[in-house]
Amino acid sequence: MRPVLYVLSFLALIALGFWAYRENYATQAALKEVQALQREIAGLREALAIQRAEWAYLNRPDRLRELATVNFDRLGLLPMEPTQFGSAAQVAYPRARLPEISFTTDTQASGEGL
Amino acid sequence: MRTPLRPLARVLQAREDGLNPDQIERENLRLRHEAMREKSRGRAEFRLLILCLSFILAFGAIGTRMGLMAAAVPTEPRARAPGAEIVAQRADITDRNGRILATNMTTHALYAHPKVMVDPKGTAKKLAEIFPDLDPAALERRFTDGRSFVWIKRVLSPEQMQLVHEIGDPGLLFGPREMRLYPNGTLAAHVLGGASFGAEGVHSAEVIGTAGIEKAMDARLRDPARGGEPLMLSIDLSLQATVEEVLGAGMAMLNAKGAAAILMDARTGEVLALASLPNFDPNNRPNPLADRNAEPGDSPLFNRAVQGVYELGSTFKIFAAAQAMELGLVTPETMVDANAPMVWGKHRIKEFENKNYGPLLSVTDVIAKSSNVGTSHIALMIGPLRQQAFLKSLGFFDPTPLELVEAPGARPLIPKRWTEIVTITTSYGHGMSASPMHLAAAYAAIANGGVMIKPTLLKREGPTTGVRVMSEKTAMESVKMLRRVVTEGTASLGEVPGYEVAGKTGTADKVKRTGGYYKDKVINTFAAVFPASNPQYVLVVTLDEPTDTTLSQPRRTAGWTAVPVAAEIIRRVAPLMGLRPKLEPAPADALTAASN
Numbered sequence: 241m242r243p244v245l246y247v248l249s250f251l252a253l254i255a256l257g258f259w260a261y262r263e264n265y266a267t268q269a270a271l272k273e274v275q276a277l278q279r280e281i282a283g284l285r286e287a288l289a290i291q292r293a294e295w296a297y298l299n300r301p302d303r304l305r306e307l308a309t310v311n312f313d314r315l316g317l318l319p320m321e322p323t324q325f326g327s328a329a330q331v332a333y334p335r336a337r338l339p340e341i342s343f344t345t346d347t348q349a350s351g352e353g354l
Numbered sequence: 355m356r357t358p359l360r361p362l363a364r365v366l367q368a369r370e371d372g373l374n375p376d377q378i379e380r381e382n383l384r385l386r387h388e389a390m391r392e393k394s395r396g397r398a399e400f401r402l403l404i405l406c407l408s409f410i411l412a413f414g415a416i417g418t419r420m421g422l423m424a425a426a427v428p429t430e431p432r433a434r435a436p437g438a439e440i441v442a443q444r445a446d447i448t449d450r451n452g453r454i455l456a457t458n459m460t461t462h463a464l465y466a467h468p469k470v471m472v473d474p475k476g477t478a479k480k481l482a483e484i485f486p487d488l489d490p491a492a493l494e495r496r497f498t499d500g501r502s503f504v505w506i507k508r509v510l511s512p513e514q515m516q517l518v519h520e521i522g523d524p525g526l527l528f529g530p531r532e533m534r535l536y537p538n539g540t541l542a543a544h545v546l547g548g549a550s551f552g553a554e555g556v557h558s559a560e561v562i563g564t565a566g567i568e569k570a571m572d573a574r575l576r577d578p579a580r581g582g583e584p585l586m587l588s589i590d591l592s593l594q595a596t597v598e599e600v601l602g603a604g605m606a607m608l609n610a611k612g613a614a615a616i617l618m619d620a621r622t623g624e625v626l627a628l629a630s631l632p633n634f635d636p637n638n639r640p641n642p643l644a645d646r647n648a649e650p651g652d653s654p655l656f657n658r659a660v661q662g663v664y665e666l667g668s669t670f671k672i673f674a675a676a677q678a679m680e681l682g683l684v685t686p687e688t689m690v691d692a693n694a695p696m697v698w699g700k701h702r703i704k705e706f707e708n709k710n711y712g713p714l715l716s717v718t719d720v721i722a723k724s725s726n727v728g729t730s731h732i733a734l735m736i737g738p739l740r741q742q743a744f745l746k747s748l749g750f751f752d753p754t755p756l757e758l759v760e761a762p763g764a765r766p767l768i769p770k771r772w773t774e775i776v777t778i779t780t781s782y783g784h785g786m787s788a789s790p791m792h793l794a795a796a797y798a799a800i801a802n803g804g805v806m807i808k809p810t811l812l813k814r815e816g817p818t819t820g821v822r823v824m825s826e827k828t829a830m831e832s833v834k835m836l837r838r839v840v841t842e843g844t845a846s847l848g849e850v851p852g853y854e855v856a857g858k859t860g861t862a863d864k865v866k867r868t869g870g871y872y873k874d875k876v877i878n879t880f881a882a883v884f885p886a887s888n889p890q891y892v893l894v895v896t897l898d899e900p901t902d903t904t905l906s907q908p909r910r911t912a913g914w915t916a917v918p919v920a921a922e923i924i925r926r927v928a929p930l931m932g933l934r935p936k937l938e939p940a941p942a943d944a945l946t947a948a949s950n
Contacts, residue, residue, distance in 0.1 A: 286460055289457060289458065289459070289460075290459060290460070292454060292457065293454065293457045293459055293535050293537055294537075295454075296453065296454035296457070296537035296538065297537035297538075299453075300537055300538045300539060300541065301538065301541060301591065301592065301595030302538075302539060302541070302595070305595075305599070319596070319926055320926070320929040320930055321925075321929060322850070322851070322852050322853065322925060322928060322929050322935040323935075324929065325929065325934050325935060
């Protein structure tokens with residue numbers, strides 16, 4: 241009985257060693273991947289920051305004002321005026337829908353029925 | 355193999371010899387016990403040895419690990435979740451809606467190791483071609499005089515970097531840099547201030563604020579824990595752009611030397627727009643004026659709205675009227691002496707263009723017509739001590755608490771001895787100087803129902819509390835008086851249909867540096883509150899040396915200069931703030947009165 245136990249525990253030791261070896265390398269690979277991903281994230285963040293800066297630069301009020309002036313023919317944009325405020329009363333109500341005339345359909349339906 | 359205690363052979367032998375066989379047994383027993391003791395001692399010693407070894411191993415392992423940890427170079431934990439790392443070394447600055455006012459950009463600095471340079475002369479020439487501001491001869495000298503390190507450029511554009519790469523000299527090297535970028539150019543330049551490099555190394559450089567909010571909030575902006583969280587200002591980019599545009603146009607039209615405008619939310623104390631012209635580009639901040647004799651106001655770096663301490667003229671009159679009403683000395687209808695000129699000791703107090711609005715004028719008309727004499731009499735009723743206390747409570751004796759590095763330096767100029775003549779002149783805004791920002795904060799207290807709220811450049815969350823400086827009734831009456839100034843007084847050009855502008859003009863002669871006043875140089879101010887029926891916003895416009903030359907006679911009163919500019923600003927800005935124009939409630943006519 242005892243030798244069997246020895247053999248079994250020896251085999252278990254080998255199995256555990258193999259498992260630990262595998263886990264070690266898997267962890268290192270995962271860490272490397274995390275590092276690569278983090279580097280990529282940092283790069284993308286940097287790119288994002290630059291694009292945000294560029295967006296702000298391209299949308300600076302001076303430039304938009306100039307563009308609105310240059311393209312006035314097409315866009316007709318003017319600064320906002322107090323007179324542009326409207327009241328809810330100025331908005332027309334949607335026209336009330338008339339009830340549909342159901343004669344024709346009725347006759348058709350009855351015609352089909354016959 | 356157990357030996358018997360009484361071996362038969364020896365017992366028989368002993369009996370034959372007449373000895374006691376029991377001795378044999380005892381002898382054997384002794385031997386057996388000795389052997390047993392030996393064995394157990396050996397085992398115990400072996401166990402002790404094992405124990406000792408395991409202790410040595412365990413403590414040895416712990417000790418080695420500790421030693422390794424102490425000696426090893428610290429590394430950042432690699433397996434942490436992303437997002438926790440420092441994103442930028444300096445936080446962004448945004449306006450109240452999150453539009454970027456200042457951000458960072460990665461770029462490169464150029465330096466050289468002349469010792470490893472292949473062709474210092476050619477390199478210097480080629481570099482000077484790329485950067486026209488570099489002198490090739492000086493550069494060559496620095497490359498060849500034996501030093502091993504030379505800074506060439508602090509920041510490079512990607513195109514310039516590519517051109518330098520193309521020179522291909524191994525002695526030219528690049529270091530990464532994070533630089534501050536203000537994408538809106540000159541917009542809100544005086545608020546932002548600017549930034550530059552602090553301690554510089556090859557691999558990185560500190561970015562530190564040099565002026566404005568960049569310097570005032572430097573610690574917050576550089577706090578690594580809050581690097582990803584932008585600093586949100588109370589400034590609104592669209593409002594700021596509009597205010598600067600209109601103010602710039604007004605300044606050019608009126609031939610003014612400079613101009614400033616402050617738009618403030620009276621309820622929260624947030625500054626929505628703060629403009630000072632002429633301005634500068636914070637991306638390329640100019641150097642301060644080298645000339646010692648030059649006035650500080652001549653530099654574009656000078657923030658007129660906050661640093662400019664001027665005599666603000668008649669805009670102060672409302673404070674005298676408000677205080678007198680608060681103390682119960684007068685009501686808006688009380689008639690006060692306004693007979694000009696008023697003689698006080700050796701001083702003569704006159705009205706504008708030597709007019710006489712007297713002999714008697716109601717308090718409302720004193721404000722509407724801007725009567726110096728009437729205000730002086732009101733101020734004398736109040737007395738110097740109470741007047742000082744009131745102005746102090748409105749913040750006129752201390753620098754503004756604005757989050758700008760320039761703000762604490764802009765101390766109002768207060769006469770050392772507060773005599774009665776000072777009481778008189780201060781009541782109409784002469785003799786003591788304050789910045790337009792002070793004026794805006796004080797008008798905000800009137801607009802906010804008498805509660806003084808600290809002005810701020812940072813976006814405020816939640817309700818704000820302040821100190822009550824006058825009753826709500828007084829504040830309301832004061833706004834009504836200010837409204838009268840626009841409807842029938844000196845600021846008639848300030849009327850913007852639908853927005854019920856209320857305000858007070860102020861024209862003050864500029865103070866000579868040598869003492870006395872200039873005859874033809876004025877500071878015009880218009881402090882406005884709108885809409886009058888429910889005051890929400892305060893606008894202060896100041897023009898430095900404006901002249902209206904549309905008529906044959908040049909006009910320099912605020913009513914002709916600052917007021918129309920302010921009116922245009924309100925007309926443009928109010929819709930942007932979503933303020934709906936409304937028709938003023940018509941005064942109850944006879945018919946409605948009868949029907950009621």
